[in-house]
Amino acid sequence: MLRYIARRLLLTVPLLVGISLISFLMMHMAPGGPIGAGTDLNPKATAESRARLKAYYGLDRPLHVQYGRWLGRMATLDFGDSFSPDGRPVAEKIKERIPITLTINVLSMGLIFLVAIPVGVYSAVRKGSLFDRISTVAVFTGFAIPTFWLALLMMILFGVKLGWLPISGISSLDHESLGAIGKLADRAHHLLLPVLLAGFGGLAGMSRYMRSNMLEVIRQDYVATARAKGLPERTVVFRHAMRNALLPVITILGLSVPDLLGGSVIFETIFAIPGMGQLFYQGVMSRDYPLIMGILTIGAFLTLLGNLLADVGYALADPRIRQG
Amino acid sequence: MSESPRWAVLSSIALSLLLAACGGGKPEGAGKGTPVSDVPAYGDAIVEGSIGDVSGFLTAVTTDASSHEAAGYVFNGLVRYDRNLKLEGELAESWEISPDGRKITFHLRKGVKWHDGLPFTSDDVMFTYRRMIDPRTPTAYGEDFKQVKHAAAPDPHTFVVEYARPFAPALASWGMHVLPKHLLENHPDISKSPLNKKPVGSGPYRFVEWKTGEKVVFDVSPDYFEGKPYIARVISRVIPDQATMFLELKSGGVDIMTLTPPQYVRQTETAEFRKSFNKFKYTASGYTYLGFRLSHPFFKDRRVRQAIAHAADKKALIDGVLLGMGQEATGPYKPGTWAFNPDVKKYPHDPGRAKAMLAEAGWKEKGGVLEKDGQPFEFTVLTNAGNDARSKTAAILQQNLAEVGIRMKIRTVEWAAFINEFIDKRKFDAVILGWNITPDPDQFDIWHSSKTGPKELNHVGFANSEVDRLLDEGRSTFDLEQRKKAYFRIQEILAEEQPYVFLYVPEALPVVHHRFRGIAPAPAGITYNFVKWYVPAALQKHKIQP
Numbered sequence: 001m002l003r004y005i006a007r008r009l010l011l012t013v014p015l016l017v018g019i020s021l022i023s024f025l026m027m028h029m030a031p032g033g034p035i036g037a038g039t040d041l042n043p044k045a046t047a048e049s050r051a052r053l054k055a056y057y058g059l060d061r062p063l064h065v066q067y068g069r070w071l072g073r074m075a076t077l078d079f080g081d082s083f084s085p086d087g088r089p090v091a092e093k094i095k096e097r098i099p100i101t102l103t104i105n106v107l108s109m110g111l112i113f114l115v116a117i118p119v120g121v122y123s124a125v126r127k128g129s130l131f132d133r134i135s136t137v138a139v140f141t142g143f144a145i146p147t148f149w150l151a152l153l154m155m156i157l158f159g160v161k162l163g164w165l166p167i168s169g170i171s172s173l174d175h176e177s178l179g180a181i182g183k184l185a186d187r188a189h190h191l192l193l194p195v196l197l198a199g200f201g202g203l204a205g206m207s208r209y210m211r212s213n214m215l216e217v218i219r220q221d222y223v224a225t226a227r228a229k230g231l232p233e234r235t236v237v238f239r240h241a242m243r244n245a246l247l248p249v250i251t252i253l254g255l256s257v258p259d260l261l262g263g264s265v266i267f268e269t270i271f272a273i274p275g276m277g278q279l280f281y282q283g284v285m286s287r288d289y290p291l292i293m294g295i296l297t298i299g300a301f302l303t304l305l306g307n308l309l310a311d312v313g314y315a316l317a318d319p320r321i322r323q324g
Numbered sequence: 325m326s327e328s329p330r331w332a333v334l335s336s337i338a339l340s341l342l343l344a345a346c347g348g349g350k351p352e353g354a355g356k357g358t359p360v361s362d363v364p365a366y367g368d369a370i371v372e373g374s375i376g377d378v379s380g381f382l383t384a385v386t387t388d389a390s391s392h393e394a395a396g397y398v399f400n401g402l403v404r405y406d407r408n409l410k411l412e413g414e415l416a417e418s419w420e421i422s423p424d425g426r427k428i429t430f431h432l433r434k435g436v437k438w439h440d441g442l443p444f445t446s447d448d449v450m451f452t453y454r455r456m457i458d459p460r461t462p463t464a465y466g467e468d469f470k471q472v473k474h475a476a477a478p479d480p481h482t483f484v485v486e487y488a489r490p491f492a493p494a495l496a497s498w499g500m501h502v503l504p505k506h507l508l509e510n511h512p513d514i515s516k517s518p519l520n521k522k523p524v525g526s527g528p529y530r531f532v533e534w535k536t537g538e539k540v541v542f543d544v545s546p547d548y549f550e551g552k553p554y555i556a557r558v559i560s561r562v563i564p565d566q567a568t569m570f571l572e573l574k575s576g577g578v579d580i581m582t583l584t585p586p587q588y589v590r591q592t593e594t595a596e597f598r599k600s601f602n603k604f605k606y607t608a609s610g611y612t613y614l615g616f617r618l619s620h621p622f623f624k625d626r627r628v629r630q631a632i633a634h635a636a637d638k639k640a641l642i643d644g645v646l647l648g649m650g651q652e653a654t655g656p657y658k659p660g661t662w663a664f665n666p667d668v669k670k671y672p673h674d675p676g677r678a679k680a681m682l683a684e685a686g687w688k689e690k691g692g693v694l695e696k697d698g699q700p701f702e703f704t705v706l707t708n709a710g711n712d713a714r715s716k717t718a719a720i721l722q723q724n725l726a727e728v729g730i731r732m733k734i735r736t737v738e739w740a741a742f743i744n745e746f747i748d749k750r751k752f753d754a755v756i757l758g759w760n761i762t763p764d765p766d767q768f769d770i771w772h773s774s775k776t777g778p779k780e781l782n783h784v785g786f787a788n789s790e791v792d793r794l795l796d797e798g799r800s801t802f803d804l805e806q807r808k809k810a811y812f813r814i815q816e817i818l819a820e821e822q823p824y825v826f827l828y829v830p831e832a833l834p835v836v837h838h839r840f841r842g843i844a845p846a847p848a849g850i851t852y853n854f855v856k857w858y859v860p861a862a863l864q865k866h867k868i869q870p
Contacts, residue, residue: 032740038387038464040743043769043781045464050779056462085380085391085462087516096536152567160575167575168568169538173371173559173866272563274377274537282377287740 005312012304017071019300020293024067027292033059034083034287057083070293079297080290082283090294093279100170101263101275104194109256111199112206113249119203120210121245124218125237135207143204151197151270158193166190168272194271198264209252213245220244247318254310258302362841366544368859369557369866370840373569373581377537377562381523383501384456384463385515394560397542398439398525399501402430402449402483407846407853409661409763411495415444415502415526416483421802425490430483430498436549438504439530446477451505453485460512468497490800492807493766502526528553528855537562554842554858556868573601579837585647588833601835606849607660608832611653612717612758613824614705618785620753622703629822631681633671635728636721640673642828645716649833653826655815656759656767660847662804663765665812668819678728687729694729702731703753706746709736714756717827721756747783755783761829765811766799771818786823839863 032040035053039045054060058069073080079090119139123132159167166172170190171183178186217223218241226240227233263277276295283291376390383395402416413419416430436444455461456469471494474486487494503514507524511517523531528550529542542558561578563569570587572578574597583592583603592603614636616623623629638652657664679689687694687701694701705721707714718734725732732754737746746752759770769775772795773787791814798810818824834850836843842857843850859865 030740031738031744035464036740036743039779040740041747041781042387042464044467046467047779049464049466052459052466053462053464056460081516085382085386085515086520087380087513088521093536152571155568155571160571163575167571167577168563168565169561169577171538173369173539269564270568272538272561272565272568274535274562278537278564 001312001315005308008308008311012301012308015304016297016300020071020074020297021067023296023300024070024293025063027287027289028063030287032287034289035059037286070290074297079294082291083288084286084291090290093291094276094294094298097263097274097276097279098261100273101277102260104191104198104263104273104275105260107191107195108198108202109260111195112202115199116203116206117210117246117249120207121214121237121242123207124211124214124245127215139204139207142200142202145201147197147201147264148266148270150200151193151267154193154197165193168270170273194267194273198267206252210245210249213248214241217241217245247314250313250317251310254306254308254313257306257309258299261302262299362860364554364842364856364858365861365864366552366554366858367556367861367866367868368839368864369559369868370555370857371577371579372558372560373563373572373578374560375562375564375566375569378534378540378560380515380520381531382503382514382517382520384452384461384465384503385520387464390560390562394540395501395523395525396527397529397558398523398527398531399503400526401499401501402432403495403498405499405763405848405852407844407848409848411499411763414499415449416498419495421495425800425802426488427484427486428495428498430485432481432483433549434481436526437547438507438526439524439545440504440507442504442506443480444502444504444526445480446483447480448502448505449483450475450477451509452500452503455503455508455514456500458512462513462515465497465500468494469500490802492799492802493764495802496762496764529558532557548855550855553855555840555854557866573835579840581835583833583835585649585830585833588649588835589647592835600838602838602840602843603833603835604843604845604850605649606832606845606847607651607658608830609658609761609763610758611656611658611761611829612714612756612827613653614721614827615755615757615784615824617750617752617754617783618787618823619750620703622701623754625685626821627681627685628687629825630671631678631685631728632725632730633822633825634674634678634681635724635730636671636825636827637673637724638827640724641717641720644720645713646828646830650828650830653829655818655826656761656770656824657765657811657815658761659829661761661763661765662808663811665815668815670819671822671825673724675724675727682728682730689729692729693731700731701729702733704733704735705754705756706735706737706742706752707756708739708742710739713830714758718756748778750783750785756827765807766795767814768795768799771795771814784823786821788817788821791817839865 034057035050039050039053051060058066070080079094081087082090082093119135123135126132155167158165166189170187172186175183175186223236223241226236261276263273263275265277265281267273268275268277279291280295282288283295374390374393376388378391378394379388380386380391381395381398383392383399386392386395400415402414403411403419404414406412415433415436417433418431420429421427430449432444432446432449438444453469453472453475456463456466471487471491472485473488476484478484503519504524507519508514508517514520521534526549528545528548530545532541532543534540539562540560544553544556546552563572563578566584569578569581570583570591573581588603592601614632616629618624642648642650642652651659654668654670655665659666682694686696688696705718707718715736722732722734747755769781771782771786771791773782773792775782776785776787794810794814798807798814801807832849836850839859840857841860842853844853846852
């Protein structure tokens with residue numbers, strides 16, 4: 001097993017280089033460039049100032065040299081400095097965005113698992129029942145409703161009409177003056193709506209997945225055997241069927257690892273949350289190459305890591321799979 | 325110049341005017357709260373809604389509106405635009421221009437201190453000038469400063485610049501924020517200096533904190549040279565979504581923002597809203613146009629361009645796109661300003677006349693579409709994606725042109741691709757775009773026949789020797805009457821030639837919470853006198869310890 005893990009880890013290095021090369025080329029093939037935002041249609045920007053800016057950012061060098069420089073820096077885990085006017089290190093920009101995105105994603109994912117698994121299991125056990133039909137409609141409604149629209153409705157209801165919840169942002173203006181518990185409560189107050197909405201939108205996938213897994217398992221011979229033994233239905237469902245139906249969830253968990261740091265642009269924009277989604281979007285729109293590459297590389301690494309964790313976890317949990 | 329304040333050479337207050345400006349607006353539905361003694365009082369905080377985050381505080385190296393607005397609280401320029409969009413002294417008390425127009429002598433204010441207590445002197449101005457022309461400074465605004473032939477600081481309160489020839493727009497370039505030498509001289513690249521993140525300036529407010537993506541906070545600078553501002557704290561919150569920001573406004577999370585036309589016209593006409601907020605309306609400093617590639621075989625003919633101007637229903641555009649919150653554009657200047665010529669040729673909506681003019685130009689109708697030499701009158705108009713107003717404009721124009729037998733197709737392209745692949749390569753038939761209108765009327769870069777190269781701004785390829793001469797004349801004298809004459813004539817020619825069909829000038833629609841008093845709308849907008857705004861003691865919402 002350890003050798004397997006070591007081999008997989010080693011393989012990620014060439015994969016990462018390949019992914020970064022493709023990302024780098026695609027990024028440079030896109031029209032426009034980092035200096036366009038400030039100089040396009042700007043009468044004060046002359047050809048000379050454009051050339052000067054290009055040289056400043058090293059964009060006058062051939063592509064392979066630029067990529068080589070980037071790769072060289074990455075080898076020492078240096079993400080470089082952002083091309084935006086503040087010129088701050090990319091690593092710092094990403095680091096300050098991670099906590100909020102991670103918090104929201106972990107909470108909403110936890111909410112999804114907490115609600116979707118019981119709903120899925122119950123729907124499968126009582127397939128065709130009123131509960132099954134209602135929950136199906138409910139989760140698909142959540143899936144189908146445009147989040148931004150629902151978010152605005154919720155803001156109007158809870159923020160403007162009732163005044164119970166803050167509308168946007170992640171902290172009150174007096175946040176700094178609050179005590180530790182006050183700060184936590186303030187943050188929770190702000191995150192309630194975003195987390196609930198993100199969870200609502202994600203219920204459909206997970207609960208339907210759980211439901212079909214469960215239906216699959218319930219048809220298995222061993223479940224019939226358990227029933228034939230005269231075990232109570234509870235034991236059959238929870239001990240024998242559900243545990244097996246949960247196995248594929250490990251894969252889902254693994255595949256969700258990169259999502260933990262990936263924020264949704266629309267969501268973050270609506271709620272004015274300074275997370276990873278907005279950072280990446282702004283980076284792309286202003287062609288901030290080091291920032292784009294930094295986020296893409298982290299995403300690629302987490303995807304590969306998630307896949308590895310899923311495979312390992314699956315192997316550990318499922319006795320039918322054993323690595324040589 | 326189109327999407328953000330590209331001519332960023334002015335101090336903040338002037339800059340925010342570029343966004344919200346002009347036209348003798350008056351408050352609508354002035355606050356009718358409980359009567360309070362309307363006496364200026366110190367204290368309270370104002371929360372602004374901002375679509376974008378700050379990207380840095382040194383305006384020499386930033387180009388976006390949010391950064392320039394925020395920096396304006398902390399820094400000053402030598403000059404700025406006053407309430408009537410005329411230049412006045414800021415850090416310079418006064419200035420003289422030599423008779424030959426080549427030398428400007430600035431007399432600096434005495435007793436001005438940087439926020440860290442050190443005095444401001446002509447050394448700082450000299451330092452700023454040197455950094456603007458330094459190749460290590462990643463600035464897009466170096467050009468104006470490179471025109472300077474010689475700069476000198478003969479004493480701590482005098483700064484003299486000499487130009488090779490008189491250049492009127494140069495004066496406004498001294499609205500560039502003056503930087504504190506003592507804090508920057510050890511940083512060869514100012515964009516990487518700590519001051520770009522934690523500014524120390526001479527302006528009405530001191531920087532307190534910047535939480536990226538969240539907010540920027542400023543506290544009042546008690547010894548500001550124009551007197552201590554009343555409002556104790558300014559908080560600029562980043563709220564990227566216009567609808568969310570509006571809800572924040574209604575729930576008290578934001579005190580000042582700019583409304584969209586639907587918000588202004590339809591969503592704020594309630595008694596409750598009028599009680600809590602004052603709405604304002606001014607002519608914005610910008611216009612939208614339909615520009616033709618003048619080398620295109622269809623559009624070479626002036627009669628065709630004039631016919632299209634008659635076919636375009638500007639009234640319908642203003643009603644449909646702006647819900648009436650705008651006025652018809654007749655040229656590239658802002659109505660009501662000194663350079664604006666109100667008496668140019670107009671093109672009232674008249675499809676019959678348009679058809680007749682097109683027929684005169686050889687276009688005959690065949691099956692509902694005009695044809696000439698077997699070629700149907702069909703072209704594509706390009707505009708940038710993500711600009712709702714421009715897409716709607718295109719759709720209405722399409723309808724207008726169909727009425728006279730012209731088939732116009734619409735294509736929207738992402739901004740960077742739009743500029744690089746189409747505008748710069750002159751690969752378009754016609755475009756719908758907009759320009760900001762700067763307080764200085766010099767538009768050499770847009771209309772001069774020498775400015776048609778790649779990346780240059782005369783992308784329609786307009787060439788007129790008289791306009792070329794007048795543009796030169798207008799920028800090489802400081803005499804207002806002489807300049808006015810030149811720019812009036814330019815507008816006559818542009819109106820006749822119609823290289824663009826000038827479509828509309830929108831209104832800027834700011835809204836402010838009613839507890840703020842002292843707002844005096846002027847051609848320059850409302851924020852030019854921000855330091856004089858106040859909240860009467862009884863109405864103060866935030867208790868701030870100074």
